[in-house]
Amino acid sequence: MAARIPLLASLLLLLGACQNEGYTDTSRTFAEPVQSDREFPEVIHEPTSFGVLDAPLISDAKREIPAGTACVTCHGVNPDKDWTANPGDRFHTNVEIEHGNLQCNQCHSDDRTVLHLADNTPIPFVDVMRLCSQCHGPQYANYQHGAHGGKNGYWDRRQGPQIRNNCVDCHTPHSPKFKQVMPVLPPRDRYLGSE
Numbered sequence: 001m002a003a004r005i006p007l008l009a010s011l012l013l014l015l016g017a018c019q020n021e022g023y024t025d026t027s028r029t030f031a032e033p034v035q036s037d038r039e040f041p042e043v044i045h046e047p048t049s050f051g052v053l054d055a056p057l058i059s060d061a062k063r064e065i066p067a068g069t070a071c072v073t074c075h076g077v078n079p080d081k082d083w084t085a086n087p088g089d090r091f092h093t094n095v096e097i098e099h100g101n102l103q104c105n106q107c108h109s110d111d112r113t114v115l116h117l118a119d120n121t122p123i124p125f126v127d128v129m130r131l132c133s134q135c136h137g138p139q140y141a142n143y144q145h146g147a148h149g150g151k152n153g154y155w156d157r158r159q160g161p162q163i164r165n166n167c168v169d170c171h172t173p174h175s176p177k178f179k180q181v182m183p184v185l186p187p188r189d190r191y192l193g194s195e
Contacts, residue, residue, distance in 0.1 A: 040154070040161040047168055050125035098175040107131060107173075132167045 097104070107115055114122045115131050123130055133140035142148035149170070154160035167173075 034156065034158045036158055039157040040159070042157065042162045042164060044129070044164050045166050045169055046126055047166055049168070050128070096175070098177065099173070128173070129167050 104112075109116055109122060114124055115128060116122050117131060118134050129140075139148050143164075149165045149167075151162050151164040153162040155162075171178075
């Protein structure tokens, strides 16, 4: 049985092999330390899907509505449009809402052109995070200190801005729970054989 080399010695041998094989770029240097106290902004991403359909749907009139169509196309206040939905009319009967026990009018105005908070204060679609945070307080608290939601950009905001996700970047508002998925390949321990 071959003698085992301690882990640290193995890592040192590997590091030496990498340096000898040209894997180390000696021309790279660390950047100069940031001297400024000025911070770049933290920006919350604004999805382009606010107030438009994300995917083609079939209306109650059996007409295909293409992706990117503004909600106000059907839900606007123009009575000359034959697709206009009047408050109280059945509309989107083919849309399934899987967001607890919520109904459309608990988040949307009657004409579906704006959202509203629990106290009926109207808010534009771009403020959807205010709406989400009313019921999802723990997730919003986690979002505020960076444990939920994800971000891109610079950790050190003295070097550049951070761009954070919006709730609807990851969650579909009408069905926000992620569906269960089966991994493509099951986990397998390579040291235990092919079991």
